[in-house]
Amino acid sequence: MSSYNFLVVDDSPTMRQLITFALKRIHNSQVTEASDGVDALKKLSGNKFSLILLDINMPLMDGLKLLSIMRGNPSYNDVPIVIITTEGADVDREKAMQLGANAYITKPIQTNELLKVVKEFLKINE
Amino acid sequence: MSSEEKDIKEADLFKKVEEFLQVFKKGEEFTHELLKENERLRFKIVRLEEDLRNNRKQGDNSQVKLLKDAIAQLEEERNYLTNKFKVVESENKDFAARYVEVEEENNNLANLYVASYQLHSTLDIHEVLTIVVEIIINLIGAEKFSLMLLDEDINELVAAASEGIDKSDLANIKIGEGIIGDVAKTGESYFEKDLEKKRDELNEPLVCIPLMIKEHVIGVLVIYSLLIQKKGFNRVDYELFSMLAGHAATAIFSSRLYAQSERKLSTIQGFIELLSGKPKPK
Numbered sequence: 001m002s003s004y005n006f007l008v009v010d011d012s013p014t015m016r017q018l019i020t021f022a023l024k025r026i027h028n029s030q031v032t033e034a035s036d037g038v039d040a041l042k043k044l045s046g047n048k049f050s051l052i053l054l055d056i057n058m059p060l061m062d063g064l065k066l067l068s069i070m071r072g073n074p075s076y077n078d079v080p081i082v083i084i085t086t087e088g089a090d091v092d093r094e095k096a097m098q099l100g101a102n103a104y105i106t107k108p109i110q111t112n113e114l115l116k117v118v119k120e121f122l123k124i125n126e
Numbered sequence: 127m128s129s130e131e132k133d134i135k136e137a138d139l140f141k142k143v144e145e146f147l148q149v150f151k152k153g154e155e156f157t158h159e160l161l162k163e164n165e166r167l168r169f170k171i172v173r174l175e176e177d178l179r180n181n182r183k184q185g186d187n188s189q190v191k192l193l194k195d196a197i198a199q200l201e202e203e204r205n206y207l208t209n210k211f212k213v214v215e216s217e218n219k220d221f222a223a224r225y226v227e228v229e230e231e232n233n234n235l236a237n238l239y240v241a242s243y244q245l246h247s248t249l250d251i252h253e254v255l256t257i258v259v260e261i262i263i264n265l266i267g268a269e270k271f272s273l274m275l276l277d278e279d280i281n282e283l284v285a286a287a288s289e290g291i292d293k294s295d296l297a298n299i300k301i302g303e304g305i306i307g308d309v310a311k312t313g314e315s316y317f318e319k320d321l322e323k324k325r326d327e328l329n330e331p332l333v334c335i336p337l338m339i340k341e342h343v344i345g346v347l348v349i350y351s352l353l354i355q356k357k358g359f360n361r362v363d364y365e366l367f368s369m370l371a372g373h374a375a376t377a378i379f380s381s382r383l384y385a386q387s388e389r390k391l392s393t394i395q396g397f398i399e400l401l402s403g404k405p406k407p408k
Contacts, residue, residue, distance in 0.1 A: 012260045012263075012264060013244070013257075013260070014240070014241065014244045014257055014260035014261055014264060015260060015264045017240050017243075017244060018237060018240050018241075018264065018265070021236050021239075021240050022233070022236065025236075086263060086264075086267075086269075086353055088353055088354040088355030088356075089354060106353070106355045107263065107264050107267060107353065108263075108264060108265050108266055108267035108353070108356065109237070109264055109265065110233075111233035111234075111236065111237060112229065112230060112233055115233075
Protein backbone atom coordinates (compact mmCIF):
# COMPACT_ATOMS: atom_id res chain seq x y z
CA MET A 1 0.00 0.00 0.00
CA SER A 2 1.31 3.48 -0.88
CA SER A 3 2.21 5.94 1.82
CA TYR A 4 1.87 9.68 1.45
CA ASN A 5 4.01 12.38 2.91
CA PHE A 6 2.49 15.85 2.99
CA LEU A 7 4.00 19.22 3.79
CA VAL A 8 1.56 21.86 5.04
CA VAL A 9 2.88 25.42 4.94
CA ASP A 10 0.70 28.01 6.68
CA ASP A 11 1.41 30.63 9.32
CA SER A 12 -1.88 29.94 11.08
CA PRO A 13 -1.63 27.04 13.55
CA THR A 14 -5.41 26.62 13.38
CA MET A 15 -5.31 26.32 9.60
CA ARG A 16 -2.38 23.88 9.76
CA GLN A 17 -4.29 21.76 12.23
CA LEU A 18 -7.44 21.85 10.10
CA ILE A 19 -5.51 20.71 7.01
CA THR A 20 -3.53 18.12 8.94
CA PHE A 21 -6.71 16.74 10.48
CA ALA A 22 -8.23 16.39 7.02
CA LEU A 23 -5.11 14.81 5.44
CA LYS A 24 -4.76 12.30 8.26
CA ARG A 25 -8.00 10.77 7.01
CA ILE A 26 -6.06 9.45 4.02
CA HIS A 27 -4.63 6.03 4.86
CA ASN A 28 -0.89 5.85 5.42
CA SER A 29 -0.43 9.59 5.42
CA GLN A 30 2.15 11.59 7.30
CA VAL A 31 1.99 15.34 7.65
CA THR A 32 4.82 17.76 8.31
CA GLU A 33 3.94 21.33 9.21
CA ALA A 34 5.85 24.52 8.44
CA SER A 35 4.89 27.99 9.65
CA ASP A 36 6.37 30.01 6.74
CA GLY A 37 8.50 29.77 3.60
CA VAL A 38 11.81 29.69 5.45
CA ASP A 39 10.63 26.95 7.80
CA ALA A 40 9.30 25.05 4.76
CA LEU A 41 12.70 25.17 3.01
CA LYS A 42 14.30 23.65 6.12
CA LYS A 43 11.71 20.88 6.20
CA LEU A 44 12.09 20.29 2.46
CA SER A 45 15.80 19.57 2.58
CA GLY A 46 16.42 15.86 2.82
CA ASN A 47 12.74 14.97 2.69
CA LYS A 48 10.64 13.71 -0.17
CA PHE A 49 7.02 14.90 -0.13
CA SER A 50 4.11 13.49 -2.09
CA LEU A 51 2.32 16.83 -2.14
CA ILE A 52 2.71 20.31 -0.68
CA LEU A 53 -0.14 22.51 0.54
CA LEU A 54 0.91 26.11 0.56
CA ASP A 55 -0.57 29.35 1.88
CA ILE A 56 0.34 32.61 0.13
CA ASN A 57 0.30 35.27 2.82
CA MET A 58 2.97 34.34 5.33
CA PRO A 59 5.71 36.22 7.23
CA LEU A 60 9.42 35.91 6.38
CA MET A 61 8.86 34.25 3.02
CA ASP A 62 5.48 34.18 1.33
CA GLY A 63 4.02 31.24 -0.55
CA LEU A 64 4.64 32.59 -4.05
CA LYS A 65 8.33 33.16 -3.31
CA LEU A 66 8.63 29.63 -1.95
CA LEU A 67 6.74 28.30 -4.98
CA SER A 68 9.13 29.94 -7.43
CA ILE A 69 12.16 28.65 -5.45
CA MET A 70 10.80 25.11 -5.48
CA ARG A 71 9.98 25.18 -9.18
CA GLY A 72 13.51 26.41 -9.90
CA ASN A 73 14.99 23.48 -8.01
CA PRO A 74 15.06 20.13 -9.87
CA SER A 75 14.63 18.27 -6.54
CA TYR A 76 11.17 19.72 -5.97
CA ASN A 77 10.21 20.49 -9.53
CA ASP A 78 7.77 17.62 -9.93
CA VAL A 79 6.10 17.71 -6.49
CA PRO A 80 2.43 18.72 -6.80
CA ILE A 81 1.79 22.03 -5.05
CA VAL A 82 -1.70 23.06 -4.00
CA ILE A 83 -2.20 26.68 -3.01
CA ILE A 84 -4.71 27.36 -0.21
CA THR A 85 -5.30 31.06 0.22
CA THR A 86 -7.72 33.85 1.05
CA GLU A 87 -6.78 35.58 -2.23
CA GLY A 88 -9.75 34.80 -4.44
CA ALA A 89 -9.10 37.19 -7.34
CA ASP A 90 -8.43 35.69 -10.78
CA VAL A 91 -5.19 37.64 -11.09
CA ASP A 92 -3.79 35.94 -7.96
CA ARG A 93 -4.85 32.53 -9.23
CA GLU A 94 -3.23 33.12 -12.62
CA LYS A 95 -0.03 34.35 -11.00
CA ALA A 96 0.23 31.25 -8.81
CA MET A 97 -0.52 28.92 -11.72
CA GLN A 98 2.08 30.67 -13.88
CA LEU A 99 4.67 30.19 -11.14
CA GLY A 100 3.99 26.45 -11.23
CA ALA A 101 1.18 25.72 -8.78
CA ASN A 102 -0.85 22.64 -9.69
CA ALA A 103 -4.11 23.70 -8.04
CA TYR A 104 -5.53 26.77 -6.36
CA ILE A 105 -8.04 26.51 -3.53
CA THR A 106 -9.52 29.53 -1.82
CA LYS A 107 -10.45 29.93 1.83
CA PRO A 108 -12.71 29.39 3.69
CA ILE A 109 -11.45 25.84 3.64
CA GLN A 110 -13.82 23.20 2.27
CA THR A 111 -12.43 19.87 3.45
CA ASN A 112 -14.31 17.93 0.76
CA GLU A 113 -12.78 20.04 -1.99
CA LEU A 114 -9.32 19.85 -0.45
CA LEU A 115 -9.39 16.05 -0.13
CA LYS A 116 -10.81 15.69 -3.64
CA VAL A 117 -7.97 17.72 -5.15
CA VAL A 118 -5.30 15.91 -3.11
CA LYS A 119 -6.68 12.48 -4.02
CA GLU A 120 -6.86 13.42 -7.68
CA PHE A 121 -3.18 14.37 -7.76
CA LEU A 122 -2.10 11.28 -5.90
CA LYS A 123 -4.56 9.04 -7.79
CA ILE A 124 -6.07 7.76 -4.57
CA ASN A 125 -9.37 5.90 -4.81
CA GLU A 126 -10.75 5.63 -1.29
CA MET B 127 -58.02 -65.65 -106.17
CA SER B 128 -60.85 -68.06 -105.77
CA SER B 129 -64.00 -67.15 -103.94
CA GLU B 130 -63.16 -69.65 -101.26
CA GLU B 131 -59.88 -68.01 -100.56
CA LYS B 132 -61.58 -64.67 -100.60
CA ASP B 133 -64.10 -65.78 -97.97
CA ILE B 134 -61.33 -67.08 -95.78
CA LYS B 135 -59.53 -63.76 -96.01
CA GLU B 136 -62.69 -61.82 -95.22
CA ALA B 137 -63.34 -64.10 -92.27
CA ASP B 138 -59.80 -63.46 -90.98
CA LEU B 139 -60.21 -59.77 -91.46
CA PHE B 140 -63.53 -59.82 -89.67
CA LYS B 141 -61.99 -61.79 -86.86
CA LYS B 142 -59.14 -59.27 -86.56
CA VAL B 143 -61.62 -56.38 -86.59
CA GLU B 144 -63.57 -58.14 -83.87
CA GLU B 145 -60.40 -58.64 -81.86
CA PHE B 146 -59.42 -55.00 -82.39
CA LEU B 147 -62.84 -53.83 -81.30
CA GLN B 148 -62.56 -56.03 -78.22
CA VAL B 149 -59.19 -54.55 -77.41
CA PHE B 150 -60.51 -51.03 -78.07
CA LYS B 151 -63.48 -51.62 -75.82
CA LYS B 152 -61.21 -52.86 -73.09
CA GLY B 153 -59.01 -49.81 -73.63
CA GLU B 154 -62.06 -47.56 -73.40
CA GLU B 155 -63.18 -49.23 -70.21
CA PHE B 156 -59.70 -48.92 -68.77
CA THR B 157 -59.55 -45.27 -69.75
CA HIS B 158 -62.91 -44.70 -68.02
CA GLU B 159 -61.66 -46.45 -64.97
CA LEU B 160 -58.50 -44.39 -65.03
CA LEU B 161 -60.50 -41.18 -65.36
CA LYS B 162 -62.67 -42.22 -62.46
CA GLU B 163 -59.67 -43.08 -60.37
CA ASN B 164 -58.08 -39.80 -61.33
CA GLU B 165 -61.18 -37.94 -60.25
CA ARG B 166 -61.29 -39.81 -56.98
CA LEU B 167 -57.64 -39.12 -56.33
CA ARG B 168 -58.02 -35.43 -57.16
CA PHE B 169 -60.90 -35.23 -54.72
CA LYS B 170 -58.81 -36.99 -52.15
CA ILE B 171 -55.92 -34.60 -52.77
CA VAL B 172 -58.22 -31.60 -52.35
CA ARG B 173 -59.53 -33.09 -49.11
CA LEU B 174 -56.04 -33.80 -47.87
CA GLU B 175 -54.85 -30.36 -48.84
CA GLU B 176 -57.77 -28.86 -46.97
CA ASP B 177 -57.06 -31.02 -43.95
CA LEU B 178 -53.42 -30.06 -44.12
CA ARG B 179 -54.30 -26.38 -44.29
CA ASN B 180 -56.62 -26.72 -41.32
CA ASN B 181 -54.05 -28.65 -39.36
CA ARG B 182 -51.37 -26.15 -40.19
CA LYS B 183 -53.63 -23.31 -39.19
CA GLN B 184 -54.39 -24.97 -35.89
CA GLY B 185 -50.67 -25.67 -35.36
CA ASP B 186 -49.76 -22.06 -36.17
CA ASN B 187 -52.37 -20.72 -33.78
CA SER B 188 -51.16 -22.82 -30.88
CA GLN B 189 -47.55 -21.90 -31.60
CA VAL B 190 -48.45 -18.22 -31.79
CA LYS B 191 -50.30 -18.58 -28.52
CA LEU B 192 -47.29 -20.21 -26.96
CA LEU B 193 -45.00 -17.51 -28.26
CA LYS B 194 -47.39 -14.80 -27.14
CA ASP B 195 -47.49 -16.32 -23.69
CA ALA B 196 -43.71 -16.47 -23.63
CA ILE B 197 -43.47 -12.84 -24.77
CA ALA B 198 -45.99 -11.77 -22.15
CA GLN B 199 -44.03 -13.59 -19.50
CA LEU B 200 -40.79 -12.03 -20.68
CA GLU B 201 -42.38 -8.61 -20.74
CA GLU B 202 -43.65 -9.16 -17.25
CA GLU B 203 -40.17 -10.20 -16.18
CA ARG B 204 -38.70 -7.21 -17.99
CA ASN B 205 -41.12 -4.86 -16.24
CA TYR B 206 -40.36 -6.48 -12.91
CA LEU B 207 -36.62 -6.15 -13.52
CA THR B 208 -37.00 -2.58 -14.79
CA ASN B 209 -38.95 -1.65 -11.68
CA LYS B 210 -36.49 -3.46 -9.47
CA PHE B 211 -33.62 -1.71 -11.27
CA LYS B 212 -35.33 1.64 -10.75
CA VAL B 213 -35.81 0.89 -7.05
CA VAL B 214 -32.19 -0.22 -6.67
CA GLU B 215 -31.00 2.79 -8.70
CA SER B 216 -32.97 5.19 -6.54
CA GLU B 217 -31.72 3.41 -3.40
CA ASN B 218 -28.20 3.70 -4.77
CA LYS B 219 -28.67 7.40 -5.45
CA ASP B 220 -30.10 7.76 -1.99
CA PHE B 221 -27.12 6.02 -0.44
CA ALA B 222 -24.69 8.09 -2.53
CA ALA B 223 -26.42 11.30 -1.45
CA ARG B 224 -26.44 10.16 2.17
CA TYR B 225 -22.77 9.20 1.90
CA VAL B 226 -21.94 12.68 0.59
CA GLU B 227 -24.04 14.22 3.38
CA VAL B 228 -22.35 12.08 6.03
CA GLU B 229 -18.93 12.91 4.58
CA GLU B 230 -19.77 16.60 4.61
CA GLU B 231 -21.12 16.39 8.13
CA ASN B 232 -18.02 14.48 9.16
CA ASN B 233 -15.79 17.18 7.67
CA ASN B 234 -17.80 19.92 9.33
CA LEU B 235 -17.64 18.20 12.68
CA ALA B 236 -13.90 17.73 12.23
CA ASN B 237 -13.53 21.45 11.53
CA LEU B 238 -15.68 22.34 14.53
CA TYR B 239 -13.65 19.96 16.68
CA VAL B 240 -10.35 21.50 15.56
CA ALA B 241 -11.70 25.01 16.05
CA SER B 242 -13.01 24.36 19.57
CA TYR B 243 -9.88 22.35 20.45
CA GLN B 244 -7.70 25.27 19.35
CA LEU B 245 -9.85 27.77 21.27
CA HIS B 246 -9.37 25.87 24.51
CA SER B 247 -5.71 25.03 23.92
CA THR B 248 -4.41 28.15 25.63
CA LEU B 249 -5.14 30.46 28.53
CA ASP B 250 -3.35 33.39 26.96
CA ILE B 251 -5.92 36.03 25.97
CA HIS B 252 -3.84 37.21 22.99
CA GLU B 253 -3.51 33.67 21.67
CA VAL B 254 -7.22 33.08 22.14
CA LEU B 255 -8.01 36.22 20.17
CA THR B 256 -5.57 35.17 17.41
CA ILE B 257 -7.27 31.77 17.20
CA VAL B 258 -10.71 33.39 16.96
CA VAL B 259 -9.40 35.59 14.14
CA GLU B 260 -7.91 32.56 12.35
CA ILE B 261 -11.17 30.63 12.64
CA ILE B 262 -13.17 33.52 11.23
CA ILE B 263 -10.82 33.96 8.27
CA ASN B 264 -10.18 30.31 7.45
CA LEU B 265 -13.49 28.68 8.27
CA ILE B 266 -16.02 31.45 7.74
CA GLY B 267 -14.27 33.46 5.04
CA ALA B 268 -14.65 36.96 6.47
CA GLU B 269 -12.51 39.74 5.03
CA LYS B 270 -13.19 42.56 7.49
CA PHE B 271 -14.29 41.84 11.02
CA SER B 272 -13.71 42.77 14.63
CA LEU B 273 -14.04 41.25 18.03
CA MET B 274 -15.61 43.79 20.38
CA LEU B 275 -15.32 42.91 24.06
CA LEU B 276 -17.35 44.42 26.84
CA ASP B 277 -15.43 46.69 29.15
CA GLU B 278 -17.56 46.46 32.28
CA ASP B 279 -15.99 49.55 33.83
CA ILE B 280 -17.33 51.84 31.13
CA ASN B 281 -20.11 49.49 29.95
CA GLU B 282 -18.97 49.82 26.35
CA LEU B 283 -17.81 47.44 23.65
CA VAL B 284 -14.12 47.93 22.87
CA ALA B 285 -12.31 46.47 19.86
CA ALA B 286 -10.01 43.70 21.11
CA ALA B 287 -9.04 42.25 17.72
CA SER B 288 -9.72 43.03 14.12
CA GLU B 289 -8.83 41.96 10.58
CA GLY B 290 -8.95 44.02 7.39
CA ILE B 291 -9.65 47.13 9.44
CA ASP B 292 -7.51 48.97 11.96
CA LYS B 293 -8.54 48.67 15.60
CA SER B 294 -8.01 52.40 16.02
CA ASP B 295 -10.70 53.02 13.39
CA LEU B 296 -13.25 51.19 15.50
CA ALA B 297 -14.95 53.43 18.02
CA ASN B 298 -16.26 52.13 21.32
CA ILE B 299 -19.91 51.20 21.19
CA LYS B 300 -22.36 51.77 23.99
CA ILE B 301 -24.66 48.92 24.97
CA GLY B 302 -27.92 49.30 23.05
CA GLU B 303 -26.38 51.71 20.53
CA GLY B 304 -26.87 50.81 16.88
CA ILE B 305 -26.96 47.26 15.53
CA ILE B 306 -23.86 46.09 17.39
CA GLY B 307 -24.90 47.67 20.69
CA ASP B 308 -28.36 46.18 20.30
CA VAL B 309 -26.92 42.68 19.82
CA ALA B 310 -24.88 43.15 23.00
CA LYS B 311 -28.02 44.28 24.82
CA THR B 312 -30.41 41.58 23.61
CA GLY B 313 -28.02 38.67 23.14
CA GLU B 314 -29.70 37.96 19.79
CA SER B 315 -27.56 37.34 16.68
CA TYR B 316 -27.95 39.69 13.74
CA PHE B 317 -27.68 38.65 10.08
CA GLU B 318 -28.08 41.07 7.18
CA LYS B 319 -30.37 39.34 4.68
CA ASP B 320 -29.25 41.24 1.61
CA LEU B 321 -25.51 40.70 1.33
CA GLU B 322 -25.30 42.77 -1.86
CA LYS B 323 -26.89 45.84 -0.29
CA LYS B 324 -24.86 49.04 -0.25
CA ARG B 325 -24.18 49.84 3.39
CA ASP B 326 -22.13 51.88 5.76
CA GLU B 327 -19.83 48.95 6.64
CA LEU B 328 -18.89 50.01 10.16
CA ASN B 329 -22.39 50.87 11.33
CA GLU B 330 -24.31 48.32 9.27
CA PRO B 331 -22.35 45.09 9.56
CA LEU B 332 -23.29 41.82 7.85
CA VAL B 333 -23.22 39.69 10.96
CA CYS B 334 -23.14 40.31 14.70
CA ILE B 335 -22.76 37.32 17.01
CA PRO B 336 -22.98 37.87 20.76
CA LEU B 337 -20.30 36.07 22.74
CA MET B 338 -22.18 34.75 25.71
CA ILE B 339 -21.54 32.90 28.92
CA LYS B 340 -24.96 31.67 29.99
CA GLU B 341 -27.11 34.83 29.78
CA HIS B 342 -24.20 37.21 30.09
CA VAL B 343 -22.86 38.89 26.94
CA ILE B 344 -19.09 39.43 27.17
CA GLY B 345 -18.59 40.73 23.63
CA VAL B 346 -19.76 40.77 20.04
CA LEU B 347 -18.16 39.30 16.93
CA VAL B 348 -18.82 41.76 14.10
CA ILE B 349 -18.34 40.87 10.42
CA TYR B 350 -18.30 43.84 8.04
CA SER B 351 -17.48 42.11 4.75
CA LEU B 352 -16.72 38.70 3.29
CA LEU B 353 -13.90 37.46 1.07
CA ILE B 354 -14.54 37.98 -2.65
CA GLN B 355 -15.12 34.24 -3.19
CA LYS B 356 -17.53 33.91 -0.27
CA LYS B 357 -20.99 34.56 -1.68
CA GLY B 358 -23.14 33.82 1.34
CA PHE B 359 -23.58 31.79 4.48
CA ASN B 360 -24.45 28.12 4.63
CA ARG B 361 -25.54 25.76 7.40
CA VAL B 362 -21.97 25.12 8.55
CA ASP B 363 -21.34 28.84 8.94
CA TYR B 364 -24.32 29.15 11.28
CA GLU B 365 -23.02 26.14 13.25
CA LEU B 366 -19.64 27.85 13.45
CA PHE B 367 -21.23 31.09 14.60
CA SER B 368 -23.12 29.16 17.23
CA MET B 369 -19.91 27.38 18.30
CA LEU B 370 -18.00 30.66 18.42
CA ALA B 371 -20.74 32.34 20.44
CA GLY B 372 -20.23 29.79 23.20
CA HIS B 373 -16.69 28.45 22.94
CA ALA B 374 -14.94 31.71 22.05
CA ALA B 375 -16.75 33.40 24.92
CA THR B 376 -15.71 30.67 27.34
CA ALA B 377 -12.10 30.70 26.09
CA ILE B 378 -11.89 34.50 26.35
CA PHE B 379 -13.54 34.52 29.77
CA SER B 380 -11.26 31.71 31.06
CA SER B 381 -8.12 33.40 29.79
CA ARG B 382 -9.17 36.68 31.37
CA LEU B 383 -9.85 34.92 34.68
CA TYR B 384 -6.52 33.15 34.41
CA ALA B 385 -4.73 36.45 33.77
CA GLN B 386 -6.55 38.00 36.75
CA SER B 387 -5.67 35.04 38.99
CA GLU B 388 -2.05 35.26 37.83
CA ARG B 389 -2.01 38.92 38.76
CA LYS B 390 -3.66 38.19 42.10
CA LEU B 391 -1.23 35.36 42.77
CA SER B 392 1.66 37.64 42.01
CA THR B 393 0.25 40.29 44.35
CA ILE B 394 -0.36 37.77 47.11
CA GLN B 395 3.15 36.39 46.70
CA GLY B 396 4.45 39.95 46.95
CA PHE B 397 2.57 40.46 50.22
CA ILE B 398 3.78 37.13 51.61
CA GLU B 399 7.35 38.04 50.76
CA LEU B 400 6.87 41.47 52.31
CA LEU B 401 5.37 40.03 55.48
CA SER B 402 7.86 37.20 55.83
CA GLY B 403 10.76 39.42 54.92
CA LYS B 404 12.01 36.94 52.37
CA PRO B 405 12.76 38.50 49.00
CA LYS B 406 11.56 36.72 45.90
CA PRO B 407 14.40 34.61 44.43
CA LYS B 408 15.59 36.02 41.13
